[in-house]
Amino acid sequence: MAVGAVAHGAHAGAHDDEVDALYAETRDMRLLGFVLFLISDVVLFSAFIFAYLYLRNSIPNWPPLGADGKQLPRFDAAFAGVNSVVLFGSGATMHYALESWKHGAKKAFNWWMGATIVLGTLFLCGQAYEYMHAKVTWAGSTIGASFFTLTGMHGFHVFAGIVYLIILMIQANRGVYTKSKYFGLTAGTLYWHFVDVIWVALFTLFYLI
Amino acid sequence: MAVAAHVPATHHDHIHPEPTSFIQKYIFSLDHKIIGIQYFITTFLFYCIAGLLAEVIRIQLLHPNGGFVSNETYNQVYSVHGSAMVWLVIIPMLTGGFGNFVMPLMIGARDVAFPWLNMASFWMFPVAGALLFSSFLIGAPEAGWTEYPPISLQGPPGTSLWCMAIFLVGISSTLTGINFLVTIMKMRAPGMTLTRMPLFVWAQLATAMLSMVATTALAGALLALFLERTFGVPFYDPAKGGSPLLWQHMFWFYSHPAVYIMILPAFGIVSEILPTFSKKPIFGYKAIAFSSVAIALVGFMVWAHHMFTSGMVPWLTLPFMILTFFVAVPTGVKVLAWVATLWGGRVHFTAAMLFALGLIATFTLGGITGVFLAAVPADLHEHGTYFVVAHFHYVLFGGSVFGIFAGMYYWWPKMTGKLMNEPLAITHFWATFIGFNLTFFPMHWLGLMGMPRRVPIYDPQFQSLNVLASIGSFILAASTLLFFANVYYSLTKGKKASSDPWGGRTLEWMISSPPPYYNFKKIPAVLALPYDFGEPLPYLGGELIRPNAHTKFAGEE
Numbered sequence: 001m002a003v004g005a006v007a008h009g010a011h012a013g014a015h016d017d018e019v020d021a022l023y024a025e026t027r028d029m030r031l032l033g034f035v036l037f038l039i040s041d042v043v044l045f046s047a048f049i050f051a052y053l054y055l056r057n058s059i060p061n062w063p064p065l066g067a068d069g070k071q072l073p074r075f076d077a078a079f080a081g082v083n084s085v086v087l088f089g090s091g092a093t094m095h096y097a098l099e100s101w102k103h104g105a106k107k108a109f110n111w112w113m114g115a116t117i118v119l120g121t122l123f124l125c126g127q128a129y130e131y132m133h134a135k136v137t138w139a140g141s142t143i144g145a146s147f148f149t150l151t152g153m154h155g156f157h158v159f160a161g162i163v164y165l166i167i168l169m170i171q172a173n174r175g176v177y178t179k180s181k182y183f184g185l186t187a188g189t190l191y192w193h194f195v196d197v198i199w200v201a202l203f204t205l206f207y208l209i
Numbered sequence: 210m211a212v213a214a215h216v217p218a219t220h221h222d223h224i225h226p227e228p229t230s231f232i233q234k235y236i237f238s239l240d241h242k243i244i245g246i247q248y249f250i251t252t253f254l255f256y257c258i259a260g261l262l263a264e265v266i267r268i269q270l271l272h273p274n275g276g277f278v279s280n281e282t283y284n285q286v287y288s289v290h291g292s293a294m295v296w297l298v299i300i301p302m303l304t305g306g307f308g309n310f311v312m313p314l315m316i317g318a319r320d321v322a323f324p325w326l327n328m329a330s331f332w333m334f335p336v337a338g339a340l341l342f343s344s345f346l347i348g349a350p351e352a353g354w355t356e357y358p359p360i361s362l363q364g365p366p367g368t369s370l371w372c373m374a375i376f377l378v379g380i381s382s383t384l385t386g387i388n389f390l391v392t393i394m395k396m397r398a399p400g401m402t403l404t405r406m407p408l409f410v411w412a413q414l415a416t417a418m419l420s421m422v423a424t425t426a427l428a429g430a431l432l433a434l435f436l437e438r439t440f441g442v443p444f445y446d447p448a449k450g451g452s453p454l455l456w457q458h459m460f461w462f463y464s465h466p467a468v469y470i471m472i473l474p475a476f477g478i479v480s481e482i483l484p485t486f487s488k489k490p491i492f493g494y495k496a497i498a499f500s501s502v503a504i505a506l507v508g509f510m511v512w513a514h515h516m517f518t519s520g521m522v523p524w525l526t527l528p529f530m531i532l533t534f535f536v537a538v539p540t541g542v543k544v545l546a547w548v549a550t551l552w553g554g555r556v557h558f559t560a561a562m563l564f565a566l567g568l569i570a571t572f573t574l575g576g577i578t579g580v581f582l583a584a585v586p587a588d589l590h591e592h593g594t595y596f597v598v599a600h601f602h603y604v605l606f607g608g609s610v611f612g613i614f615a616g617m618y619y620w621w622p623k624m625t626g627k628l629m630n631e632p633l634a635i636t637h638f639w640a641t642f643i644g645f646n647l648t649f650f651p652m653h654w655l656g657l658m659g660m661p662r663r664v665p666i667y668d669p670q671f672q673s674l675n676v677l678a679s680i681g682s683f684i685l686a687a688s689t690l691l692f693f694a695n696v697y698y699s700l701t702k703g704k705k706a707s708s709d710p711w712g713g714r715t716l717e718w719m720i721s722s723p724p725p726y727y728n729f730k731k732i733p734a735v736l737a738l739p740y741d742f743g744e745p746l747p748y749l750g751g752e753l754i755r756p757n758a759h760t761k762f763a764g765e766e
Contacts, residue, residue, distance in 0.1 A: 029322045029395045036387040040425045047429025047459055051444055054455050064450050139441040142450040149436065 019180050027183045034187050038194050045153065045198055049205065052146035063143045066136075072143055073135050077207040083126035084203050087158075090119035091196040094165075098189045101172070104179050113169045116192065120162045127155050150202055157195050164188055227726040237332075239324035242724060244331050245310030246624060249617075251335050252302040257689070258342060259293035262286050264686055267648075267679040273669040283665040284351035285367075289341065291354030292371065295471070296378045297338050299609045303474035304385055304420065305331060307616050308413050310624060312389065314717035315407045317398025317735065317751075319727045322391040326384050333381040340374035353663055355460060358445035358453045362438060372435040379424045379431070382470075386421035389413055398716070400735035400749075407715045407739055408497055412477025415501040419466045419473075419508065427463030430456060457519055461512035469508045471605060472572070473501050475612025476543055479565045482619050483547055485713045486562040487554025490740040493546035500539035507536050514583050518592045526585050533583035540576055544569060559711070560634030564615035567642050571607025575600055578653070596656025602649045614641070614692065622706030626722045627699045634695055640688030647681025708754040714739040714746060719753035 097112035136144035348365025443449035709718040733751030
C-alpha cells in the first residue's frame with residue numbers, strides 16, 4: 001500500500017498520506033490477520049446457521065411443536081426490525097467516526113463514537129427485552145436452541161465490540177493514534193460492520209423466512 | 210492479497226535484544242524456534258501417553274475374552290488414544306512444531322507475524338492436554354474420538370472435559386493458522402515469490418488455510434455438544450427434535466479436512482528430504498505445490514463419505530463418492546513426482562531419507578485403501594470394521610508419524626547443533642517399519658473377515674491375527690525408545706553439526722546450527738528455487754554461510 005512513501009518520526013502525521021514504512025508493514029500484516037480472524041469467526045456462525053437450517057428442514061412444518069403439542073409461534077419481526085435499524089444505524093455512525101478521524105475532526109469523532117456505543121447498547125437492551133418476552137426457551141425446543149445460541153453469540157460479539165470501541169475511544173483521546181496511524185480504529189470499524197453483516201443473516205433466518 | 214508486497218530488506222533491520230531471563234527465554238518465549246521446540250517436547254510427552262493407551266488396547270486384544278481392563282475402561286482408552294493422537298500429537302507437532310521452527314527460517318523471516326499470538330497458541334495446548342488426560346479421573350469419554358451422539362450425550366462427565374480440551378486445541382490451531390498465513394503472505398524475503406517458496410512452506414500454507422477455516426466449524430459442533438450435555442439445549446437428541454446426523458455433518462466437515470491438516474505438512478517434509486538426499490532437483494515443483502492446495506480445496510467437499518452407512522440421503526452418496534475419488538488425483542501427482550525425483554538420483558539412505566521413503570510406501574497403501582472405502586458398495590461392507598482402523602493408521606502413522614520422524618532426523622542438527630547417531634537412527638527406522646506393518650497390516654484381513662472396531666472382546670477365530678498385531682505394537686513401542694535414546698545420545702555425546710550437514714539448499718541451512726536469535730542478520734534476496742543441485746546457491750546478500758567445494762555431506766563417504 002503506502003510502502004513507498006517514507007516519513008520519519010518527527011514528520012509523521014504532519015502529512016496526511018505519508019506513513020513510515022515499518023508502520024505500513026505491520027499495519028498490512030495486522031489487517032490481513034484481522035480479516036482472517038473475521039473469516040474464521042464467520043465459519044463459527046455458519047456452523048450454527050447450518051445446524052439451524054438442517055434441523056428446520058428435518059421436519060415438515062416449522063416451527064416445531066411445543067411441550068403442549070401446539071406449534072410454537074414465529075418470532076415478532078416488527079420489534080426486531082426496529083432493533084435492527086438501531087444496529088444498522090450504529091454501523092453508519094461508526095463509518096462517520098472513522099471518516100472524522102481521517103479528516104482530523106477529533107470532536108466529531110468523539111460524538112460519532114459515542115453515538116455508536118449508545119446505539120450498540122440500545123440494541124443489546126432491545127435484545128434483552130426480546131429474550132424476556134420470548135415464547136420459546138433455550139432448552140425447550142430446537143427453534144429455541146438455535147435462536148438463543150445464535151443471537152446470544154451475536155449479542156456477545158456486540159458486547160465485546162462495545163467494550164472494544166470504548167477502549168479505542170480512550171486510546172484515541174490519549175493520543176495513541178495519529179491522523180495517519182490509526183490501525184486500531186480501522187480494525188474496530190471492520191469488526192463493527194462484521195457484527196452488522198452477521199445480524200443481517202440472523203434477522204433474515206429467524207424473522208423473515 | 211494473492212501476492213505480498215515486497216518491502217525492502219532495510220525495513221526488516223529492527224533487531225530487538227535477546228531476552229536474558231530464563232523465563233522469557235525458555236518458558237514464555239516469543240521466539241518461533243523456542244516455541245517450536247516447546248511444541249516438540251509437549252507433543253512427544255503426549256505421544257508417549259497416547260502410545261501407552263494404544264498398548265492397553267493391544268494387550269486387551271491378545272485374548273478373545275479380553276480381561277486386561279473392564280469394557281468401560283477399554284472404551285475410554287481407545288477414545289482418549291484417538292483424540293490425543295489426532296489433536297495433541299500429530300496436528301500440533303506438524304504445524305506448531307515443524308511449522309514454527311522451520312517455516313520462518315525457510316522464507317527468510319526473523320519470526321512469525323504475531324509472536325505474542327504464537328506464544329498464546331502454544332500455552333493453550335498443554336492446558337488442553339491436561340484437560341483431556343485428567344478426564345480419566347471423572348470418567349473419560351467413551352464414544353471414540355468421533356464422539357457421536359447420542360452415546361456422547363449419555364457419556365461420563367469427562368466427555369464435557371473432552372469438549373473443552375478439543376475446543377481449546379481448536380482455538381490454538383485456528384490462531385496458528387492465521388499467524389502462519391499472514392507470515393507466509395507478508396514476510397517472505399525479497400525475491401521469494403510464491404513459486405520460489407520451498408515445498409514445505411507450500412504445505413504449511415495449504416494447512417494454514419485448512420486449519421483457519423475448518424477448525425472453527427468443529428468449535429461450533431463442540432460448543433453445541435457441550436451446551437446440550439450441560440444445559441440440555443437440543444441440537445443432537447432426536448427425542449427433543451434434534452438430529453445425531455447433524456453432529457456427524459458438522460464433525461466431519463472439520464475432521465475430513467483435518468486429515469489433510471495431518472498429512473500435508475508431512476508431504477512437505479518429504480518434498481524437502483527427497484531432493485536433498487537424491488542430490489537432484491525436485492520433479493514437478495509446481496505440480497507438487499498446487500496439488501497441496503488442490504487437496505485442501507477438494508478436502509472440503511468430501512466429508513460425507515464418512516457417513517455412507519449413517520442413513521444419509523441416498524442420492525448424496527454418489528457425488529460424495531466421486532469427489533472423494535478426485536482426492537486421489539493430486540495425491541497421486543505427488544507420489545509420482547516423488548518417485549520421479551528419486552529416478553536417476555544419487556540416493557543417500559540416511560535415517561531421514563528412509564523415513565521419507567517409508568512414508569511413500571506406507572502412505573500409498575493407506576491411500577489405496579482410502580479409495581476402497583470411498584466406494585459406496587465396498588464401504589457398506591468395510592465400514593466400522595478393522596479395515597477402517599488399518600486404513601487410517603496407514604495414513605496417520607505410515608504417513609504423518611513417518612513424516613514426523615523424517616523431519617525430526619532431518620532438522621534435528623538445525624534445532625540442536627548436534628548430530629544424531631546415524632546407525633541407531635537407521636535401526637530405529639527398521640524397527641518402526643517392521644513393527645508398524647506387523648501391527649496394522651493384519652487389520653486389513655481382520656476387517657475384511659468382519660471383525661468390528663472398538664470391541665473389547667471378539668470371536669476366537671480372529672485371535673492369531675490379533676496376537677500378531679499386538680506383537681507388532683510391542684516392537685513399535687520399543688522402537689520409539691531407540692529414538693529417545695538417540696535424542697539423549699545426541700544431546701550428551703553427539704558430534705557438532707555444521708550449518709548444513711546434509712547439503713540442503715533451503716535458507717535454514719545457510720545459517721549456523723542452531724540458528725542465532727533473530728535468524729538472519731541481514732535478510733538475503735532470493736533469486737530462484739532452492740532445489741537446483743549443482744548450480745550456485747540462489748541467494749544474494751545477507752551473511753549466509755556457504756559450504757565450500759570440499760565439504761563432505763552425510764552419507765557421501
